[in-house]
Amino acid sequence: MSETSGRIKQHRTAEATVELTLDGEPLAGREVVVEQTRHRFLFGCTGFEVIDHANGTDADPERAARNAELWEGLFNFATLPFYWGRFEPERGNPDTERLLKAAQWFVDRGHPVKGHPLAWHTVTADWLLDLDNEEIARVQVERIKREVAQFAGVIDMWDVINEVVIMPIFDKYDNGITRLCRDIGRIPMVRMVFDAAREAGPNAVLLLNDFDMSAAYECLIEGVLEAGIKIDVLGLQSHMHQGYWGEEKTEAILDRFSRYGLPIHFTETTILSGSIMPPEIVDLNDYQVDSWPSTPEGEARQADEIERHYKTLLAHPSVEAVTYWGMNDAGMWLGAPGGFVRADGTPKPSYDRLHHLVNNEWGTPPTTMATDAEGRLRFNGFLGDYRITYQDRRADLVLAEPGESHLSAALA
Amino acid sequence: MSETSGRIKQHRTAEATVELTLDGEPLAGREVVVEQTRHRFLFGCTGFEVIDHANGTDADPERAARNAELWEGLFNFATLPFYWGRFEPERGNPDTERLLKAAQWFVDRGHPVKGHPLAWHTVTADWLLDLDNEEIARVQVERIKREVAQFAGVIDMWDVINEVVIMPIFDKYDNGITRLCRDIGRIPMVRMVFDAAREAGPNAVLLLNDFDMSAAYECLIEGVLEAGIKIDVLGLQSHMHQGYWGEEKTEAILDRFSRYGLPIHFTETTILSGSIMPPEIVDLNDYQVDSWPSTPEGEARQADEIERHYKTLLAHPSVEAVTYWGMNDAGMWLGAPGGFVRADGTPKPSYDRLHHLVNNEWGTPPTTMATDAEGRLRFNGFLGDYRITYQDRRADLVLAEPGESHLSAALA
Numbered sequence: 001m002s003e004t005s006g007r008i009k010q011h012r013t014a015e016a017t018v019e020l021t022l023d024g025e026p027l028a029g030r031e032v033v034v035e036q037t038r039h040r041f042l043f044g045c046t047g048f049e050v051i052d053h054a055n056g057t058d059a060d061p062e063r064a065a066r067n068a069e070l071w072e073g074l075f076n077f078a079t080l081p082f083y084w085g086r087f088e089p090e091r092g093n094p095d096t097e098r099l100l101k102a103a104q105w106f107v108d109r110g111h112p113v114k115g116h117p118l119a120w121h122t123v124t125a126d127w128l129l130d131l132d133n134e135e136i137a138r139v140q141v142e143r144i145k146r147e148v149a150q151f152a153g154v155i156d157m158w159d160v161i162n163e164v165v166i167m168p169i170f171d172k173y174d175n176g177i178t179r180l181c182r183d184i185g186r187i188p189m190v191r192m193v194f195d196a197a198r199e200a201g202p203n204a205v206l207l208l209n210d211f212d213m214s215a216a217y218e219c220l221i222e223g224v225l226e227a228g229i230k231i232d233v234l235g236l237q238s239h240m241h242q243g244y245w246g247e248e249k250t251e252a253i254l255d256r257f258s259r260y261g262l263p264i265h266f267t268e269t270t271i272l273s274g275s276i277m278p279p280e281i282v283d284l285n286d287y288q289v290d291s292w293p294s295t296p297e298g299e300a301r302q303a304d305e306i307e308r309h310y311k312t313l314l315a316h317p318s319v320e321a322v323t324y325w326g327m328n329d330a331g332m333w334l335g336a337p338g339g340f341v342r343a344d345g346t347p348k349p350s351y352d353r354l355h356h357l358v359n360n361e362w363g364t365p366p367t368t369m370a371t372d373a374e375g376r377l378r379f380n381g382f383l384g385d386y387r388i389t390y391q392d393r394r395a396d397l398v399l400a401e402p403g404e405s406h407l408s409a410a411l412a
Numbered sequence: 413m414s415e416t417s418g419r420i421k422q423h424r425t426a427e428a429t430v431e432l433t434l435d436g437e438p439l440a441g442r443e444v445v446v447e448q449t450r451h452r453f454l455f456g457c458t459g460f461e462v463i464d465h466a467n468g469t470d471a472d473p474e475r476a477a478r479n480a481e482l483w484e485g486l487f488n489f490a491t492l493p494f495y496w497g498r499f500e501p502e503r504g505n506p507d508t509e510r511l512l513k514a515a516q517w518f519v520d521r522g523h524p525v526k527g528h529p530l531a532w533h534t535v536t537a538d539w540l541l542d543l544d545n546e547e548i549a550r551v552q553v554e555r556i557k558r559e560v561a562q563f564a565g566v567i568d569m570w571d572v573i574n575e576v577v578i579m580p581i582f583d584k585y586d587n588g589i590t591r592l593c594r595d596i597g598r599i600p601m602v603r604m605v606f607d608a609a610r611e612a613g614p615n616a617v618l619l620l621n622d623f624d625m626s627a628a629y630e631c632l633i634e635g636v637l638e639a640g641i642k643i644d645v646l647g648l649q650s651h652m653h654q655g656y657w658g659e660e661k662t663e664a665i666l667d668r669f670s671r672y673g674l675p676i677h678f679t680e681t682t683i684l685s686g687s688i689m690p691p692e693i694v695d696l697n698d699y700q701v702d703s704w705p706s707t708p709e710g711e712a713r714q715a716d717e718i719e720r721h722y723k724t725l726l727a728h729p730s731v732e733a734v735t736y737w738g739m740n741d742a743g744m745w746l747g748a749p750g751g752f753v754r755a756d757g758t759p760k761p762s763y764d765r766l767h768h769l770v771n772n773e774w775g776t777p778p779t780t781m782a783t784d785a786e787g788r789l790r791f792n793g794f795l796g797d798y799r800i801t802y803q804d805r806r807a808d809l810v811l812a813e814p815g816e817s818h819l820s821a822a823l824a
Contacts (some may be wrong), residue, residue, distance in 0.1 A: 165627050169668060182671070186631060187638040215577050216628035219598060223635020226599040256581060259594070 004247075007315035009380075012041060012362070014405040018377040022393060022411045026375025033389040036364040038110060039076055040383035040400070041314065042265070043358055044323030047071070047078030047106060047113070049331065054105035055098055063345060070341055071327055074354050078106045079267075079323050080155070082115045082147060083123035091127050096150055103154045113155045114323075116267075117162035117209065118144045119193045121170050121177040128176025133183045136176045141196040148200035157205040159235055159267065160197045161190055165212040165220055172283070186220060187227050194229050209235030209267050213253050221260055234260065235267035239325065241277040241284050241336055244305040250312045258318040265321040266313055273302035273348055274337035287334060294329055294337035294348065303349035306340075310357060416659075419727035421792075424453060424774070426817040430789045434805060434823045438787025445801040448776040450522060451488055452795035452812070453726065454677075455770055456735030459483070459490030459518060459525070461743065466517035467510055475757060482753055483739055486766050490518045491679075491735050492567070494527045494559060495535035503539050508562055515566045526735075527567045528679075529574035529621065530556045531605045533582050533589040540588025545595045548588045553608040560612035569617040571647060571679065572609045576602055577624040577632055584695070598632060603641050610642070621647030621679050625665050633672055646672065647679035651737065653689040653696050653748055656717040662724045670730040677733040678725055685714035685760055686749035699746060706741055706749035706760065715761035718752075722769060 020027045049067055058064035080103055081087070088094040103113045119140055128136050148158060167189070168182035181189045190208065197206050208224065208231045210217045224231060234257055238245070245253075257264060273294045281287045313319045326332045329339040340351040359365060362382045366389075371377050377388070381399055388395045388409060395409035432439045461479055470476035492515055493499070500506040515525045531552055540548050560570060579601070580594035593601045602620065609618050620636065620643045622629045636643060646669055650657070657665075669676060685706045693699045725731045738744045741751040752763040771777060774794050778801075783789050789800070793811055800807045800821060807821035 165631060169627060169630070185638075186634050212627070214626070214628055215581060215624070216626055216631050218581070219577060219628050219631035219635060222598050223631060223638055226597075226635055227638045 004311050004315045008311065008362075011317040011402055012314055013380050013382050014399040014402055015380050016378065016399055016405045016407060018388070018397065019406075019408040020371055020375050020377055020388065020390075020395065020411065021408065022390065024410075027371050027390060027411065028373050028375045029371060030390060031368050031370050032377065033366050034364060034369050034377070034379060034381075035366040035387050035389070036381060036384055037387050037396075038385040039358065039363065040385075042077035042112070042321030042323075043075050044077035044079060044114070044265075044321050045071065045075040045327050046323070046325055047080055047102065048326075049328065050078070050105060051080070051098060051102040054102040066345065067328065067341075070347065070351070072109065072111075074327070074340065074351065074358060075324075076111050077321060077323065078103075078111055078113045079116050079159075080106075080113055082118060083120070084125045084143065085123045087147075088125055088143070091125070094146070096147075100151065100154060103151060107154055112157060114157040114159065114207075115147065115151060115155045117159040118147060118197060119160065119177060119189075120162035121167050121175050121181070122163070124175050124177045129174065131176060133180050136180045137184070137192060140177070140180070141192060144193055144196040145200040148197050148204060152201055152204070156201065156203060158197055158201070158207065159209045160206045161193045162209045163211060164190055164208070165210055165216045172285075187223050187229075190224050191227060191229050194231070198230070205232045207231070207233045207235040207265060207267070209237065211237035211239065211268075213238075213257075218256060221257075225260060231262060233263045233265050233320070235265050237268040238266050239268055239270040239284060240305075241270060241272060241287070241334065241338070242279055242281065243276045244271055244309065247308060247312050250309065251316070254313075254316045254318065258316065262318075263320045264316075264318045265323065266319065267321075267323050268325045269309070269322055270325045270333075270336065270338040271302055271305050271309060271350075272336055272338050273298040273350065277336075284334060289335065292335045292337055294342055298337065299348045299350065303353040306350045307353050307357065310354065314362070416723050416727045420723065420774075423729040423814055424726055425792050425794050426811040426814055427792050428790065428811055428817045428819060430800070430809065431818075431820040432783055432787050432789055432800065432802075432807065432823065433820065434802065436822075439783050439802060439823065440785050440787045441783060442802065443780050443782050444789065445778050446776060446781050446789070446791060446793075447778040447799050447801070448793060448796055449799050449808075450797040451770065451775065452797075454489035454524070454733030454735075455487050456489035456491060456526070456677075456733050457483060457487040457739050458735070458737055459492055459514065460738075461740065462490070462517060463492070463510060463514040466514040478757065479740065479753075482759065482763070484521065484523075486739070486752065486763065486770060487736075488523050489733060489735065490515075490523055490525045491528050491571075492518075492525055494530060495532070496537045496555065497535045500537055500555070503537070506558070508559075512563065512566060515563060519566055524569060525567045526569040526571065526617075526619075527559065527563065529571040530559060530609060531572065531589065531601075532574035533579050533587050533593070534575070536587050536589045541586065543588065545592050548592045549596070549604065552589070552592070553604060556605055556608040557612040560609050560616060564613055564616070568613065568615060570609055570613070570619065571621045572618045573602060573605045574621045575623060576620070577622055577628045584697075599635050599639050599641075602632075602636050603639060606641050606643070617644045619643070619645045619647040619677060619679070621649065623649035623651065623680070625650075625669075630668060633669075637672060643674060645675045645677050645732070647677050649680040650678050651680055651682040651696060652717075653682060653684060653699070653746065653750070654691055654693065655688045656683055656721065659720060659724050662721065663728070666724075666728045666730065670728065674730075675732045676728075676730045677735065678731065679733075679735050680737045681721070681734055682737045682745075682748065682750040683714055683717050683721060683762075684748055684750050685710040685762065689748075696746060701747065704747045704749055706754055710749065711760045711762065715765040718762045719765050719769065722766065726774070 052058035053064035170178045328341045329343040393411035464470035465476035582590045740753045741755040805823035
């Protein structure tokens with residue numbers, strides 16, 4: 001077993017001993033079927049494309065249903081878009097109902113949903129430009145409270161604020177959020193939006209999210225924590241349009257950002273199956289190409305890199321989620337071939353690779369096992385939910401913590 | 413007048429009207445000599461080479477005296493070295509006396525002195541490695557209090573801590589300060605060293621200094637200020653071994669770092685008169701060459717860039733000091749030809765250029781002027797100290813604020 005596999009096993013699996021009973025008696029010496037029904041680890045992806053599907057408004061319902069099926073083959077955690085400029089392009093007319101239906105679609109299938117983002121200078125509402133900074137602050141706070149309250153119970157996890165490191169010095173175009181952040185400073189901005197989200201959703205999981213993996217983000221985090229602002233999870237973007245980071249860089253980043261004792265989400269992961277963006281591009285948005293095809297060599301490379309990247313992340317105990325930034329090449333940011341599924345709807349090798357990892361190597365598909373003479377079942381499984389079936393009876397159980405786990409389950 | 417010249421005039425000069433009296437009567441219609449004796453703006457430089465001269469231990473006293481003379485031709489503000497690993501290589505045996513003599517040499521000539529630095533992970537004391545982190549913190553605090561107290565009245569300005577952005581993630585070699593900073597975090601580290609310096613020197617001017625001009629330093633500063641730590645001056649290093657920044661970059665940096673309302677010192681300025689270090693070098697220390705000559709073309713370019721750089725800085729009202737990092741090529745960091753004086757002791761064109769700017773264009777050498785019928789003298793001068801001489805009588809005055817200034821002076 002490699003060192004990485006060993007750490008994955010150490011941090012992600014339990015050695016379960018289950019005392020199984022049927023009608024109060026140990027179920028001794030019988031064959032049962034054990035199946036993991038859900039990973040505790042959050043294998044996430046954007047769920048943007050499901051919005052139309054969930055609302056019954058997709059122009060190609062068959063394709064949408066097939067996409068939804070592919071999505072559930074890999075993922076158990078969705079990110080839905082709350083970009084202010086698109087969610088409420090006209091002030092007072094938010095897209096709440098449509099997003100609620102989409103979120104509910106995921107929740108009905110057991111997949112938690114995160115909203116992204118509540119405050120960001122990019123794709124923010126243009127109408128903020130007509131307001132003074134005090135007014136911008138007021139409507140930003142109101143907006144946060146509205147979304148967090150209206151979606152509570154369906155969406156209870158939020159990227160509260162995105163890219164604060166660059167926020168006050170963002171100079172591509174004028175926008176209300178940069179104006180405000182420059183005026184009041186980064187930490188007061190973070191405090192304001194987290195206070196609003198916390199007030200409206202005292203039980204919500206609140207993330208600070210950034211693409212800047214340099215010491216700048218560390219300094220921001222340290223300032224925010226010193227200021228007494230409670231962050232539940234650190235979000236690290238990881239768009240790799242300029243090439244896969246490799247284990248060493250990823251581990252160094254994990255090492256630096258795990259110092260704060262906070263759970264880490266890799267919030268926006270992209271790994272390409274085509275040519276790599278040149279290294280001299282600083283703002284990825286500056287790279288505009290007519291066509292950016294997925295290639296056979298690129299797809300083979302992507303499958304390997306996806307496997308390496310996910311293994312690196314699962315091997316670190318701080319990581320609780322990886323969200324991939326787009327399952328399909330169709331409609332992907334910058335037109336990049338970063339999906340698990342080609343533009344024509346066929347899965348790439350990366351799809352099959354991750355599917356195998358999540359569902360077989362790390363998951364437990366329905367597997368026949370035998371109880372011992374005392375009715376005990378022993379198995380090693382990834383943390384999460386399990387179902388044990390014996391004839392027409394069944395029992396559900398949860399492996400909640402890594403290491404030795406002693407459980408009892410009554411078939412019902 | 414260019415826009416830059418206009419701003420220099422606006423922020424750096426006073427329109428003085430001086431009512432001059434002699435024995436209680438207005439000195440009407442007479443010629444007097446006006447001379448600026450000191451700039452308020454701090455034209456600084458390292459004073460490392462003067463240490464031996466001031467202590468009478470220089471191997472070449474004539475050369476040392478000539479150097480000291482050249483130094484005073486350009487500068488009015490010195491930085492002296494307090495690198496812990498050199499100041500106290502053997503625990504308990506600090507180099508206090510020698511540094512006190514050097515500092516006194518400058519002070520006796522009217523030049524304030526800054527100590528650099530009190531806490532830094534580079535060139536720190538090796539013997540810290542034998543201590544645990546709690547002990548390192550204790551001796552760091554003691555060291556700061558000792559230096560600030562023992563030099564009080566001679567050195568009342570300190571780079572309290574240097575390069576905090578990189579401090580906890582510095583990975584070139586193990587050292588006690590990185591260990592400590594990684595353990596307790598950047599902001600508690602800054603608080604600890606500033607508290608110590610403030611306690612020992614309640615009237616000292618205390619700087620936070622960094623080479624990182626990115627958003628990382630902004631985030632650090634904002635965190636430090638939000639945490640209630642009082643910083644007197646922000647220090648921005650500006651080693652330009654990879655080429656002169658140009659006005660646009662320098663102004664953008666000034667714009668970003670002046671947002672905090674704190675005075676700014678350009679603490680470590682280097683502009684080369686030879687070939688430029690390749691852009692791919694990230695840590696300047698990695699560039700090692702056998703010979704790095706000053707060239708005629710390089711010297712012409714350096715003189716122009718020095719002029720442009722100093723003008724950009726004087727045009728911004730937040731800048732109170734520029735410290736050049738080494739007057740002489742001999743002994744310069746990395747062997748770079750960054751001085752105003754060649755290794756053979758002759759001044760480069762940059763020396764003459766800055767000398768002219770400081771003493772003539774911006775200074776007022778002894779100049780004959782006439783008082784009016786009411787004994788008033790009108791002149792525009794850079795802020796600082798002036799002496800008016802009439803026959804064998806004289807009066808000293810200070811232009812303290814930019815703009816209109818009405819003063820009276822009695823010849824004594």
